Amino acid sequence: MFSGGTDTSSVLLLWTMAELLRHPEVMKEIQEEVRGVARGEAIITEDDIEQMHYLKAVIKEALRMHPPVPLLVPRESTENSKIQGFDIPAKTTVIINAWAIGRDPVSWDEPDKFKPKRFLNDATTSNIDFMGHDFQLIPFGAGRRGCPGIQFAITIVELALASLLFKFDWALPNRVSGEDLDMTETPGIMCHLKSPLLAVATPHF
Template sequence: MDMICKQEEIRVLVRALASAKTKVNLGQLLNVCTVNALGQVMMGKRVFGDGSGGADPEADEFKSMVVELMQLAGVFNIGDFIPALEWLDLQGVQAKMKKLHNRFDRFLSAILEEHKTKARQSNGQVKHKDFLSTLISLENVDGAEGGKLSNTEIKALLLNMFTAGTDTSSSTVEWAMAELIRHPNIMAQVRQELDSVVGRDRLVSDLDLPNLTYFQAVIKETFRLHPSTPLSLPRMASDSCDINGYHIPKGATLLVNVWAISRDPNEWNNPLEFRPERFLPGGERPNADVRGNDFEVIPFGAGRRICAGMSLGLRMVQLLTATLAHAFEWELADGLMPEKMDMEEAYGLTLQRAAPLMVHPRPRLSKHAY
């Protein structure tokens, strides 16, 4: 089901890009695509838009909420380090979080109520039982105990899925496309491989991905240089221990600096250079695995708290990036030269681009492929 949803939403995105007459904000369209693909799996419906690629205020609002959540979650908060000052909320972080919570609550409540209404109207006779339907079937309706879910818990699960599974994927694809546009020689090699494996008469499919050796190296290099969650998520030490001369007390909150590990010159040659060849035979890490088995590059984390949606996220990033590189020629907006592109990062829990990627897409495949 998730493979069908991905390809369906990617085709909607491709058609919107193919018909675009002006410059587009690629990151925004990618976010809508990933939200809708996840929405199809979770709720059996698109969340935003009609696929026309036009302005969608609701999608813009959702994107802004997710970005704000990641910024507030990643901000340096004095109260976290000096508990005696926490109640003062000197930076207004708690106040902003409460306001953002109310916005998310309205958004998720509307989704939940709409789903329940449709279920009542169909008397439970639905062709596809999606994730949200399953959660609702476990709802604690009568207040009885026994492991049932409350409305609040269902909305919390939806919030986790939407925030963790959408902006991370779309921002990674945006970084990948920015690097490919900035390095025309790498883009040319990617397209040569895609044209050889896929041809120019159809779009890339999931079945093509294992045959794209160089492209897979490009994706690994993107995950290395631009990990979607640069500080991973907080861990807590279950027991006191000593590591490399540092004492870690039981209960201490730990943050793994994935971003710094991926750019450590002791582990990587020329770490700031975007060089996919490092993951190919003859390179420094030809067999590196981004699924948490090689700690030099762990974009999804590792161990028991590894990203629960890793497989879906990885396939979405691969399929989206391959499709965009294969189906379109890309020109930066306002005559900007690739070497002058702004590659600065924005501060937050996730690794956003400081400047959105504004581009003009030009179709390069046979017309019937779109």
């Protein structure tokens, strides 16, 4: 419970920051939105977050490409089923590959590219959400046994990310290019970055 409620959120935040550092044009746009909404305030509030549509799109895109738990919690089929020609006997253990679903070219245009605006401007994907109703994006699972902490996790990540982008400017150290950032994933229950993410934070006044 503790791991599921903390490690997943920090992993998602890490992947999101890594993608923003790889794509400085996206970083610039999201900072303009965050700072425009929270101009003159000392801290980011939940009311501010509701106006940050690009921030929400960036987090959705990070969840699509880097679900913190790439293989969802195993399930057991309750009866004999046939899915797309495959026979699934009752009592079969079924594991959903959320990582592969998020990279499926049938559902996503240029699935290996980080394109947050697909959730804002694309008629086919702009209405897709991660709450378990759209099976193209199910990092938290779906149905009655989906993750019970979806809203908590997303709220924490939104507030943390917005605060980091509001208070600081970010860059890779030693003039490293975003294209050279190591995005290798580690195998395991949680999908971590293989190499530690090092970034230089400069206070924004």
